[in-house]
Amino acid sequence: MKKLWASAIMMACAMSLSAQVIITDRDMFNEPGLYWRGYATGADQPVSALIGDIGGPQLWDFTNLPKNRVLRFDYLEPAETGVAGAFPNATVVERKTDESTSKESFLFLEKVAAQGRRVYGVYDDGSIFTPEMVFSVPIIDFPAQIRFGDTWSTATSYEFWLKEYEEVAPMILSIVERYEVDAWGILDLPGVGFGDALRVNCLVEWNTLVDLEGTGNYQTASTDYSRSYFFL
Numbered sequence: 001m002k003k004l005w006a007s008a009i010m011m012a013c014a015m016s017l018s019a020q021v022i023i024t025d026r027d028m029f030n031e032p033g034l035y036w037r038g039y040a041t042g043a044d045q046p047v048s049a050l051i052g053d054i055g056g057p058q059l060w061d062f063t064n065l066p067k068n069r070v071l072r073f074d075y076l077e078p079a080e081t082g083v084a085g086a087f088p089n090a091t092v093v094e095r096k097t098d099e100s101t102s103k104e105s106f107l108f109l110e111k112v113a114a115q116g117r118r119v120y121g122v123y124d125d126g127s128i129f130t131p132e133m134v135f136s137v138p139i140i141d142f143p144a145q146i147r148f149g150d151t152w153s154t155a156t157s158y159e160f161w162l163k164e165y166e167e168v169a170p171m172i173l174s175i176v177e178r179y180e181v182d183a184w185g186i187l188d189l190p191g192v193g194f195g196d197a198l199r200v201n202c203l204v205e206w207n208t209l210v211d212l213e214g215t216g217n218y219q220t221a222s223t224d225y226s227r228s229y230f231f232l
Contacts, residue, residue, distance in 0.1 A: 021196035023146040030111040058185030116143040174207040200230040
């Protein structure tokens, strides 16, 4: 019986891996009332062995990661948040809650037909910086259709201050994101099972600019980079 069950899974995977999935805005969570929950690992959890190679088909197995921390993402009407005033064009809000600490943050966005998910900024009262991060230019972080081989980029910025020094040294964070859909295959998630997936490789450049003299003359204080992998 176990052999038959294993063979059935292998056949299902082989059939699914024969074609690459296309992600569309119909697959995205962008309607008030929806929610999803997921496990989060600590910063010390090694994940390099799970990322896989470029191309496909591949099998990504995330079932053995720690499950002691849970994040919940709820999709709300902006008026439900009480902090939407700085984001008047947003039509839906993604509220992220760390269920172990009850810490919340809000992502303000809009679903745009034939374009994708337009993001206006973030509100995070738990940050050491001013909570409103209003993007100077809204970005499309995930397009309406995503295929293997697609690339896109975004660029925006926002002003912020350290909460303790709100009248001193205003800063600007300039963000450039470069996305590439560089792999495809099957994803195995704990409690969910197998599903077709695309891997999106995102390189982010963060430039921090500071106006030390309050004259409007900003100077680059630091440039940092981070890389994230999204499995859609």
